[in-house]
Amino acid sequence: MVDSKNVVLQLIDIIETNFEKDLSMDKLSELSGYSKWHLQRLFQQHVQMNVGSYIRYRRLSKAAIMLKQNKCTVSELAEKVGFSSHQSFTRSFQQFLGENPHKFRMNPVWDFSKLLPPFLENYTLTYKYISIPNDSAAVNAYSFFLCQSLDKERLRRKKYGKCKLISLERLYKMKSQHRQATKKSTEPTIKCFSRVADFSFPHGHYLLISFCGVLEEFCDFFKHLYELHLPRIGAKVNDSFIIELYRESSSSTRELDIGILISIESDSDKYG
Structure with a gap:
């Protein structure tokens, strides 16, 4: 019997390496070989949030780091993390981090407490x-x-x-x-x-x-x-x-x- 956590970790790996691609539940079900219902149930059990919320917050967290470390435009960055438009990305970013992308990029304080880290095996720190x-x-x-x-x-x-x-x-x-x-x-x-x-x-x-x-x-x-x-x-x-x-x-x-x-x-x- 497949360990349920391994199923979730495999799904996380697919998500983390394909932010710019279609990550709909239909696509994730096709890539993983498990039903949408089964994936959602296991994901909620181990990650304590649904798949859609995880993908959204991870895309925005990834974008926040890229904003600080890259000179690409907001439109280019939105496309790289899988948002369909500059407007939807900016609106979601503002809601998630409390600042628009430009203000976040220029802010001398980088608040990592607002970012969602990837769900991975524990790292001793x-x-x-x-x-x-x-x-x-x-x-x-x-x-x-x-x-x-x-x-x-x-x-x-x-x-x-x-x-x-x-x-x-x-x-x-x-x-x-x-x-x-x-x-x-x-x-x-x-x-x-x-x-x-x-x-x-x-x-x-x-x-x-x-x-x-x-x-x-x-x-x-x-x-x-x-x-x-x-x-x-x-x-x-x-x-x-x-x-x-x-x-x-x-x-x-x-x-x-x-x-x-x-x-x-x-x-x-x-x-x-």
């Missing part, structure tokens, strides 16, 4: 709320850092001083090339890192997420950061960047020890 300078030791425990853009378009427009940015994909490629290269030069190949000891982090409240594992696991972890982890935490992110903190690691191990430092809005309940 270790995190804590810290305050700088009170909890500076938590940051100083790391050796160097890499600044990453949450909102690539706004960061590009502001042209943040000497803050060096590099995509994760490019970073991984550079690391791979560095490992394969001969050691003829003493100058480091990756120049985007800065020493933690040489930098004064802005005072304020932060979310510090911890990760330990190999590079492949970190790729998977980071891939789910915006859509899964931050919405589950309900983070309200300030500014437009995150900082990856790295500890010194031995060349004999492939494991990474990384802290993801994210500036968030103050919440007195989280800091006691």
